[in-house]
Amino acid sequence: xxxxxxxxxxxxxxxxxxxxxxxxxxxxxxxxxxxxxxxxxxxxxxxxxxxxxxxxxxxxxxxxxxxxxxxxxxxxxxxxxxxxxxxxxxxxxxxxxxxxxxxxxxxxxxxxxxxxxxxxxxxxxxxxxxxxxxxxxxxxxxxxxxxxxxxxxxxxxxxxxxxxxxxxxxxxxxxxxxxxxxxxxxxxxxxxxxxxxxxxxxxxxxxxxxxxxxxxxxxxxxxxxxxxxxxxxxxxxxxxxxxxxxxxxxx
Amino acid sequence: xxxxxxxxxxxxxxxxxxxxxxxxxxxxxxxxxxxxxxxxxxxxxxxxxxxxxxxxxxxxxxxxxxxxxxxxxxxxxxxxxxxxxxxxxxxxxxxxxxxxxxxxxxxxxxxxxxxxxxxxxxxxxxxxxxxxxxx
Amino acid sequence: xxxxxxxxxxxxxxxxxxxxxxxxxxxxxxxxxxxxxxxxxxxxxxxxxxxxxxxxxxxxxxxxxxxxxxxxxxxxxxxxxxxxxxxxxxxxxxxxxxxxxxxxxxxxxxxxxxxxxxxxxxxxxxxxxxxxxxxxxxxxxxxxxxxxxxxxxxxxxxxxxxxxxxxxxxxxxxxxxxxxxxxxxxxxxxxxxxxxxxxxxxxxxxxxxxxxxxxxxxxxxxxxxxxxxxxxxxxxxxxxxxxxxxxxxxxxxxxxxxxxxxxxxxxxxxxxxxxxxxxxxxxxxxxxxxxxxxxxxxxxxxxxxxxxxxxxxxxxxxxxxxxxxxxxxxxxxxxxxxxxxxxxxxxxxxxxxxxxxxxxxxxxxxxxxxxxxxxxxxxxxxxxxxxxxxxxxxxxxxxxxxxxxxxxxxxxxxxxxxxxxxxxxxxxxxxxxxxxxxxxxxxxxxxxxxxxxxxxxxxxxxxxxxxxxxxxxxxxxxxxxxxxxxxxxxxxxxxxxxxxxxxxxxxxxxxxxxxxxxxxxxxxxxxxxxxxxxxxxxxxxxxxxxxxxxxxxxxxxxxxxxxxxxxxxxxxxxxxxxxxxxxxxxxxxxxxxxxxxxxxxxx
Numbered sequence: 001x002x003x004x005x006x007x008x009x010x011x012x013x014x015x016x017x018x019x020x021x022x023x024x025x026x027x028x029x030x031x032x033x034x035x036x037x038x039x040x041x042x043x044x045x046x047x048x049x050x051x052x053x054x055x056x057x058x059x060x061x062x063x064x065x066x067x068x069x070x071x072x073x074x075x076x077x078x079x080x081x082x083x084x085x086x087x088x089x090x091x092x093x094x095x096x097x098x099x100x101x102x103x104x105x106x107x108x109x110x111x112x113x114x115x116x117x118x119x120x121x122x123x124x125x126x127x128x129x130x131x132x133x134x135x136x137x138x139x140x141x142x143x144x145x146x147x148x149x150x151x152x153x154x155x156x157x158x159x160x161x162x163x164x165x166x167x168x169x170x171x172x173x174x175x176x177x178x179x180x181x182x183x184x185x186x187x188x189x190x191x192x193x194x195x196x197x198x199x200x201x202x203x204x205x206x207x208x209x210x211x212x213x214x215x216x217x218x219x220x221x222x223x224x225x226x227x228x229x230x231x232x233x234x235x236x237x238x239x240x241x242x243x244x245x246x247x248x249x250x251x
Numbered sequence: 252x253x254x255x256x257x258x259x260x261x262x263x264x265x266x267x268x269x270x271x272x273x274x275x276x277x278x279x280x281x282x283x284x285x286x287x288x289x290x291x292x293x294x295x296x297x298x299x300x301x302x303x304x305x306x307x308x309x310x311x312x313x314x315x316x317x318x319x320x321x322x323x324x325x326x327x328x329x330x331x332x333x334x335x336x337x338x339x340x341x342x343x344x345x346x347x348x349x350x351x352x353x354x355x356x357x358x359x360x361x362x363x364x365x366x367x368x369x370x371x372x373x374x375x376x377x378x379x380x381x382x383x384x385x386x
Numbered sequence: 387x388x389x390x391x392x393x394x395x396x397x398x399x400x401x402x403x404x405x406x407x408x409x410x411x412x413x414x415x416x417x418x419x420x421x422x423x424x425x426x427x428x429x430x431x432x433x434x435x436x437x438x439x440x441x442x443x444x445x446x447x448x449x450x451x452x453x454x455x456x457x458x459x460x461x462x463x464x465x466x467x468x469x470x471x472x473x474x475x476x477x478x479x480x481x482x483x484x485x486x487x488x489x490x491x492x493x494x495x496x497x498x499x500x501x502x503x504x505x506x507x508x509x510x511x512x513x514x515x516x517x518x519x520x521x522x523x524x525x526x527x528x529x530x531x532x533x534x535x536x537x538x539x540x541x542x543x544x545x546x547x548x549x550x551x552x553x554x555x556x557x558x559x560x561x562x563x564x565x566x567x568x569x570x571x572x573x574x575x576x577x578x579x580x581x582x583x584x585x586x587x588x589x590x591x592x593x594x595x596x597x598x599x600x601x602x603x604x605x606x607x608x609x610x611x612x613x614x615x616x617x618x619x620x621x622x623x624x625x626x627x628x629x630x631x632x633x634x635x636x637x638x639x640x641x642x643x644x645x646x647x648x649x650x651x652x653x654x655x656x657x658x659x660x661x662x663x664x665x666x667x668x669x670x671x672x673x674x675x676x677x678x679x680x681x682x683x684x685x686x687x688x689x690x691x692x693x694x695x696x697x698x699x700x701x702x703x704x705x706x707x708x709x710x711x712x713x714x715x716x717x718x719x720x721x722x723x724x725x726x727x728x729x730x731x732x733x734x735x736x737x738x739x740x741x742x743x744x745x746x747x748x749x750x751x752x753x754x755x756x757x758x759x760x761x762x763x764x765x766x767x768x769x770x771x772x773x774x775x776x777x778x779x780x781x782x783x784x785x786x787x788x789x790x791x792x793x794x795x796x797x798x799x800x801x802x803x804x805x806x807x808x809x810x811x812x813x814x815x816x817x818x819x820x821x822x823x824x825x826x827x828x829x830x831x832x833x834x835x836x837x838x839x840x841x842x843x844x845x846x847x848x849x850x851x852x853x854x855x856x857x858x859x860x861x862x863x864x865x866x867x868x869x870x871x872x873x874x875x876x877x878x879x880x881x882x883x884x885x886x887x888x889x890x891x892x893x894x895x896x897x898x899x900x901x902x903x904x905x906x907x908x909x910x911x912x913x914x915x916x917x918x919x920x921x922x923x924x925x926x927x928x929x930x931x932x933x934x935x936x937x938x939x940x941x942x943x944x945x946x947x948x949x950x951x952x953x954x955x956x957x958x959x960x961x962x963x964x965x966x967x968x969x970x971x972x973x974x975x976x977x978x979x980x981x982x983x984x985x986x987x988x989x
Contacts, residue, residue, distance in 0.1 A: 016261035016886050034625050034695070034725065045889075046837035051881040053889040055425075057592035060628045060721055062520055063429045072274055079724055099262035101563060102887040107262050112426065112540075120528040122487040131485055133478035138496035140352030144489055146345070151489055151521070155428050164278060167267055180528075187487060212281045213339055230343035257388070259565035259885035353494045 054104035064154035123192025150183035159215035175225035395572035399423035400430030401786030402765030403578035409794025411533035435519025436631035439783035460774020505673035555807035565885025573801035587844030601899035609944035612746035614911035622740030624695035678739035700734035775919025
């Protein structure tokens with residue numbers, strides 16, 4: 001590939017103070033084989049249109065700021081490369097299924113509230129509550145592996161943009177938050193599964209998922225939320241059956 | 252900024268169109284998978300109808316080209332549903348090969364899918380053998 | 387303008403800010419906390435730390451060894467009493483994180499594992515694969531949700547601090563999402579805003595690492611200490627600067643020049659250790675300053691590899707094997723593939739040194755208090771005194787939690803001892819601050835482009851205040867920065883109507899912060915006429931500045947704000963308790979020196 005080819009990028013613009021609805025603005029950006037979409041957007045902001053707003057920080061696909069729709073597919077801008085669109089054009093829009101705040105910035109507060117709701121922290125058992133700080137839990141490599149993949153979520157919101165159920169029903173707790181709940185439920189250090197299960201078994205919990213599976217397809221960190229949710233359904237079903245036979249057990 | 256305005260927000264919420272699922276091949280494939288449920292209902296009704304018929308009328312009914320078409324479509328949709336469902340199955344099964352605390356290898360998805368097909372083949376064979384024996 | 391009252395305001399919600407908030411909440415649930423961050427907490431740059439966090443745990447390890455590594459690694463510019471406190475509290479903080487759910491990598495028996503790191507005598511780096519910072523940050527963020535007394539102000543950008551009778555009494559913020567300003571009146575304020583690597587154009591840092599907190603404290607009369615010490619990480623990817631963790635070398639990765647030669651043996655880090663058998667403090671496990679400097683020398687000798695993106699050397703990991711690489715360094719494999727198109731299991735990765743960390747920062751005492759009552763600082767933005775002239779890898783992640791906790795407790799105690807400032811007075815102050823900041827909006831008669839100034843600043847810093855420094859080039863950078871400061875006063879904001887998510891406005895204010903910090907770096911550097919740690923000079927009469935000069939410069943640099951002029955530079959003493967300055971050696975020379983020391987002690 002030759003140095004400095006030109007890519008035509010259409011970027012969705014929306015300024016709440018002046019615009020009624022989003023519109024597309026075209027830019028021409030020079031690129032090399034290493035150029036990421038994030039670098040291209042920064043080029044636009046630095047040299048062509050300083051008003052353009054988007055979130056970004058780490059440039060290495062770990063801070064989760066720069067999720068956006070690239071030709072209709074939710075992706076991290078920093079992990080999307082112009083070389084992969086050579087000969088085509090690119091249409092950049094804000095993450096689907098979230099309200100647009102401005103340009104490529106969406107309002108993710110609903111997602112954050114859901115993350116907070118599922119109690120994403122270790123709830124220790126009574127015995128472990130006052131564990132001294134001179135020792136750790138014993139957790140075997142296998143016990144750790146069982147949840148580690150589900151702990152790789154960077155909270156970018158891409159799975160919410162991919163989820164038709166979230167599109168149609170904003171009450172759905174959604175892929176990332178449900179995955180995080182499951183991650184803590186199966187952590188050998190945690191004793192809070194019963195508390196979280198109440199939430200997971202609600203209508204807006206795991207049972208709102210119809211196993212579309214697109215969340216796992218687009219997840220930039222290969223977290224596989226669809227898997228966590230199906231496993232969550234299994235746990236929820238078992239929980240239901242146990243409660244049917246032992247109704248007194250519930251707190 | 253200097254006044255008492257609490258917020259200048261005016262978030263734009265994109266409307267959800269009825270044909271949202273036509274945007275992506277992935278969604279179309281998903282909608283087809285869900286739609287196979289309709290043909291499952293048709294087959295169920297067909298079986299219900301058949302159970303009330305005499306031997307001769309069953310044969311005549313099944314020879315109707317429309318019924319043949321519906322049955323072929325049903326078979327295709329069942330196959331499609333099975334394939335997609337089998338492919339998704341490994342997501343609902345996460346198992347380690349052994350219980351050894353240091354074993355961190357999950358049973359690979361390919362192996363689970365192969366097991367599903369082997370299971371299906373065995374079940375099919377049993378049904379065929381059972382039918383032959385009954386007849 | 388909306389006014390919120392809280393007891394402790396914390397600016398920055400990375401590792402330090404979150405740990406501080408939890409410390410306050412645990413100490414007394416009735417203490418109100420405002421946790422303010424210009425991004426959502428999990429976007430904070432702690433997230434990008436890869437290698438791990440140091441904490442004495444092995445049977446062959448002692449606190450004394452960690453102390454010695456840290457002080458010698460910092461070229462004796464560390465506050466030794468603070469280092470003592472630090473090493474004594476790292477392990478408990480790391481266990482605390484373990485209890486909160488951090489997935490530290492394990493040994494087969496289920497106990498926490500440690501890995502080797504540069505400049506450390508023994509393996510003592512706790513790690514969560516190569517995503518240690520990511521897991522620490524998410525664990526802290528998620529744990530913080532448990533405490534109702536922590537009120538988060540996500541995506542709130544701090545415009546200035548409020549001050550009354552010489553005491554800090556709150557902050558003024560721009561609520562980025564709502565497009566309004568909001569005043570937070572507090573009894574004490576903790577700055578936990580991270581570093582300022584964005585002063586340089588080629589860096590490993592996120593776009594948000596713009597030195598905001600440093601500049602805020604500096605503008606309120608608190609000196610920035612030891613700002614000349616900027617760490618170049620030896621292994622960044624070309625072009626983008628994305629970090630290849632030191633863990634790569636800790637696991638056995640090697641560095642070779644264009645001839646396939648392990649050049650580090652030529653720079654006092656040898657003799658060569660066998661490939662795949664890393665030895666602490668030898669070769670690739672030397673400290674970051676030495677390894678980065680070796681690259682510079684190789685480049686001068688013409689032994690680096692020419693690539694379209696500049697000169698490079700190779701980080702070779704192939705001998706570790708694909709499976710091991712994917713277990714221990716999964717992120718590295720992913721990043722090398724995405725950003726360099728190289729599979730580390732198949733080919734060596736081209737890398738070069740890149741700006742990574744600011745050792746210096748807001749001057750604080752050993753308990754994170756600045757000289758301004760009510761103002762505390764911790765984490766990378768602060769100079770609490772543990773890094774000296776060169777930070778050892780894996781000391782900074784653990785610094786965030788050890789001193790984050792200290793800052794939380796100290797600031798909470800202070801808040802209990804004082805009253806709120808006068809509300810009317812503070813409100814008036816806040817209105818003036820907002821007026822000054824939004825003047826950028828109101829008169830858009832300026833002509834200068836922010837992005838141009840930013841690029842010129844970054845390039846000039848690389849040229850003048852890079853790995854090796856000389857009077858002339860440093861002076862040139864100082865002059866450039868002065869001119870940029872002048873031009874900054876005349877910047878143009880195109881977007882004068884947008885209130886919500888006006889990132890052009892936000893970046894312009896950030897640029898002002900970074901410029902101030904860059905000036906401190908350059909002016910601190912030109913005045914330190916010696917070579918120590920990451921500050922290496924090539925000049926002086928007969929090359930006199932090439933050597934460490936303990937007679938004149940075993941001192942902290944202090945940079946004070948001096949109106950619109952360049953900062954005033956002065957010095958303060960270094961606290962040395964028991965480890966007397968000696969020659970800083972690695973490799974075989976270090977072992978000889980150690981033996982000599984022990985023999986002398988035995989006598």
